[in-house]
Amino acid sequence: MSSEIAERLGLAVWVKDLKAARSLGRIGNIHYVSKRLKYVFMYIDGRKADQMIRRIERMHFVSRVERSLRRELATEFNQPSP
Template structure:
């Protein structure tokens, strides 16, 4: 069975601490300029991982990613209106 996963955004002080962050989940992205990393963790283990990351001295803050909870089914609102037919020969 496929385990549901959720992202954690981890803010840190220095780039040398990225190797310690890798141990807590699947590292997806690291920003050198803004000094944050994005890791994915199983949703069942996310609270334990969140608490263990906050205890580390080089971590500034940890944020949850809300992507799994956002509805991504979009409807086309223009489909209700009749499609306008354009006359391209108007200027001739």
């Protein structure tokens, strides 16, 4: 048995209907739901990301899907950049 941590990817899913957006929980882990701005922030399996994003975009209540850019951000702040 391997204790490997699964790579996960954060997604912001902009929705038209918040009630229908609850069904996104079957695809990944819902982390936050904004009622005012009508979006859901969720995590999905990073290895199947492209397949899952296409599946989410086809849902009738989804207006757009944005990937999290957290991996691209610099997290080392104590060293000056060249």
